[in-house]
Amino acid sequence: MNMPLRKTETAMVLPASAAKVFPLPAAKRGTFASRTMARVRDVAAKLIPPIVMIGLLLIVWQILCSKPGATLPSPSKIWTEAYDLIVDPFFVAGPQDIGLGWRVLTSLQRVAIGYGLAGVIGILLGTLVGQSVWAMRGLDPIFQILRTISPLAWLPISLAAFRDSQPSAIFVIFITAVWPIIINTAVGIRNIPSDYRNVAAVLRLNHLEFFVKIMVPSAAPYIFTGLRIGIGLSWLAIVAAEMLTGGVGIGFFIWDAWNSSRLSDIVVALVYIGGVGFILDRIVAGVATIVTRGTAAN
Amino acid sequence: MTAYPYLKIDHVDKSFTRGSTETEVLKDITLSIEKSEYVSIIGHSGCGKSTLLNLVAGLLPVSAGCVLLENKEVNDPGPDRAVVFQNHSLLPWLTVYNNVRLAVDKVFSGTKSRQERHDWTMHNLELVQMGHAKDKRPAEISGGMKQRVGLARALSMEPKVLLLDEPFGALDALTRAHLQDSVMAIHGKLGNTVLMITHDVDEAVLLSDRIVMMTNGPAARIGEVLDVPLLRPRKRLALAADPTYLKCRQRVLEFLYERHHFVEAA
Ligand SMILES: Nc1ncnc2c1ncn2[C@@H]1O[C@H](COP(=O)(O)OP(=O)(O)O)[C@@H](O)[C@H]1O
Ligand SMILES: [Mg+2]
Numbered sequence: 001m002n003m004p005l006r007k008t009e010t011a012m013v014l015p016a017s018a019a020k021v022f023p024l025p026a027a028k029r030g031t032f033a034s035r036t037m038a039r040v041r042d043v044a045a046k047l048i049p050p051i052v053m054i055g056l057l058l059i060v061w062q063i064l065c066s067k068p069g070a071t072l073p074s075p076s077k078i079w080t081e082a083y084d085l086i087v088d089p090f091f092v093a094g095p096q097d098i099g100l101g102w103r104v105l106t107s108l109q110r111v112a113i114g115y116g117l118a119g120v121i122g123i124l125l126g127t128l129v130g131q132s133v134w135a136m137r138g139l140d141p142i143f144q145i146l147r148t149i150s151p152l153a154w155l156p157i158s159l160a161a162f163r164d165s166q167p168s169a170i171f172v173i174f175i176t177a178v179w180p181i182i183i184n185t186a187v188g189i190r191n192i193p194s195d196y197r198n199v200a201a202v203l204r205l206n207h208l209e210f211f212v213k214i215m216v217p218s219a220a221p222y223i224f225t226g227l228r229i230g231i232g233l234s235w236l237a238i239v240a241a242e243m244l245t246g247g248v249g250i251g252f253f254i255w256d257a258w259n260s261s262r263l264s265d266i267v268v269a270l271v272y273i274g275g276v277g278f279i280l281d282r283i284v285a286g287v288a289t290i291v292t293r294g295t296a297a298n
Numbered sequence: 299m300t301a302y303p304y305l306k307i308d309h310v311d312k313s314f315t316r317g318s319t320e321t322e323v324l325k326d327i328t329l330s331i332e333k334s335e336y337v338s339i340i341g342h343s344g345c346g347k348s349t350l351l352n353l354v355a356g357l358l359p360v361s362a363g364c365v366l367l368e369n370k371e372v373n374d375p376g377p378d379r380a381v382v383f384q385n386h387s388l389l390p391w392l393t394v395y396n397n398v399r400l401a402v403d404k405v406f407s408g409t410k411s412r413q414e415r416h417d418w419t420m421h422n423l424e425l426v427q428m429g430h431a432k433d434k435r436p437a438e439i440s441g442g443m444k445q446r447v448g449l450a451r452a453l454s455m456e457p458k459v460l461l462l463d464e465p466f467g468a469l470d471a472l473t474r475a476h477l478q479d480s481v482m483a484i485h486g487k488l489g490n491t492v493l494m495i496t497h498d499v500d501e502a503v504l505l506s507d508r509i510v511m512m513t514n515g516p517a518a519r520i521g522e523v524l525d526v527p528l529l530r531p532r533k534r535l536a537l538a539a540d541p542t543y544l545k546c547r548q549r550v551l552e553f554l555y556e557r558h559h560f561v562e563a564a
Contacts, residue, residue, distance in 0.1 A: 036505075097523055167309075195385065195387035196387065196389065198355075198357055198375070198381070198383065198387065199387055199389070201356075201357060201374075201454075202355065202357075202375045202376065202377060202379070202380060202381055203377060203400070203401055203404045204375070204376055204377065204404070204407070205404065206333075209404075213400065214389070217389070217391040218389075218391075220391075269467075293391075298523040
């Protein structure tokens, strides 16, 4: 019942990790010069293809949007119109006129709180649910239904409950990110090999020792799958939530730009959102590889 | 000798219930083991050897009868009955050293200082010749080395009974021979009480003081118990032509392949 779910969720993340290229260890050590050359060639092999692709896309975009009557701005137009936004992410020209870097940081702050809460509560709840067959049977269907609800659908409820936009936005992040963390943690706990349980039993580990020394490390790959899905969803949710709640976040900036017809600014903001989302995902994936090193391979 | 045996398995039955069907795996098992004795259990696959070992370990509850260690009933698992599992079951996120240290810290937290626990961990790793690999992770060492570490972990608990569940089953012949020699040497030095499961006749004869032969399941019983009156220390090569060795080997083979031929394996 849960395995297929985890599989689909893993599949959601997989494209990013499947595209990761692992550098092969050098077969034999050459001179310093030849090694540097090899390194340069390695980096070039990774960087040149995406750069070429982006260049081509920009050219096509430029051609398509340079025609008279084009509805969207071309790259060159964006560059001239949104020059201030592009070159200086951290300017402050007034209370509502600040660089996109500041706006992203504001949004990230909300994400940090909401996602942090989701992480802690998700892992604890997931552990509880994974431990007990009855908790699993009772709660799993509820989680499966709740997790399909769009983040924005929670917003009105959240606004009604908190009567303030800041905690509402944080709550939306929390409620969006928490389900995959709970579900994946629970699956991880259920999949702890019985051998490890036997080892713990022979050693007479108490509940706390078992949690810290066996459960968490053993379930870590699953937990991180949940955390990684969670951070992606959080970032999706905050942009949408901020469009409705206002404030200084990157989401509201897009809404504001739309209302004053600054299409070029919106495009720049989209680039920011994509970049930050990518970096967030890489950070969680990086932490995962460090923490779960050795756990998956056996 | 004391009035009661060191370890006694007393009229033990074990059945598993799955849904409404109950399968009787072990029937009326009675076996006494003396201190420092090396006893092997041999039988065809699926007859219930692991189940019996898990009953002694306390990892499974008995359906009837009881297991007595030093005349005290044991119902739950504990470090006084350390187990070496067939598939090593080292924790893959811990180094070799920390796998053993986890056990040492848990068992000797009240009685040994930090330094003593470190020394004891290293002592046990050296005992199985794994001191050199202490900082490696289980994934980085070979199957034989993993079993050595598993053995070190079990020995480090200073168990009253050492339980080995086909500890060399998954290893190639040469590695297996090395490990058997190590286990013999350790048993000779420390005088552990050992209950070992095996399906290898040579291994059983080489290592054991007594061989317990089990009939096929379901409801497996002890078919025969054979004394192996070979002097220790035993040398693998010298024994290969030893008449007593050959006779013991013959008896076990006869039991397994004539009187209790494993039908399903045909
Ligand atoms: N937890 C269990 N539930 C139901 N049946 C079991 C369980 N464990 C073992 N059995 C059954 O008990 C029998 C003996 O198993 P086992 O002790 O593992 O055999 P062996 O170690 O001799 O190969 C097998 O038929 C197996 O299917
Ligand atoms: Mg077995």
